[in-house]
Amino acid sequence: MARHGRTPRSPLVLDIARLGRRPGSMMAFQETVASPMRIGLDLIGIAEGAPLTLDLLVQAVSEGVLVTGTVAAPTTGECARCLTPLTGEVEIDLTELFAYPDSTTDATTEADEVGRVGAAGVPDTVDLEQPIIDAVGLALPFVPLCRPDCAGLCADCGIALNTAEPGHHHDKVDPRWAKLAGLVERDDK
Ligand SMILES: [Zn+2]
């Protein structure tokens, strides 16, 4: 998780220097940034570089900084049953407290319970990367489907049954009859 000073700062690390520390002071942060990485689950997610629309309010509170608002982004993936490419949208609500490094909260909580101001290695910043990753992971479906009744793929030939001719099936000979048929054939020779 540690970032080092020289690497370009992630667009999800917000500069809050102009907020100041007076409790009650606020700043709106409305911006669309390119997602610095792929965010999501195996079958569906926000692609790296996809636009993340941040609509956030950053407020100074006595112990730190409270970030609230929404993050919205397009998603891409594939249907878990028929593998058809899917596109969609995800929107998450964020409510995230970041404690000042010298606050009581800092002294009494672990960094994985409550974020820290400046945790990304740059003072006066808050790093929204992990909260966004966590919230998007919860918001996306584990089993994305192209439609709720997706029929999936034919187990025999692999074509998508949604678009196959109605009643698509393969004539299958019962394996016991197949054996008999083989015997009969042999007798004929
Ligand atoms: Zn499907």
Ligand SMILES: [Zn+2]
């Ligand atoms: Zn088939």
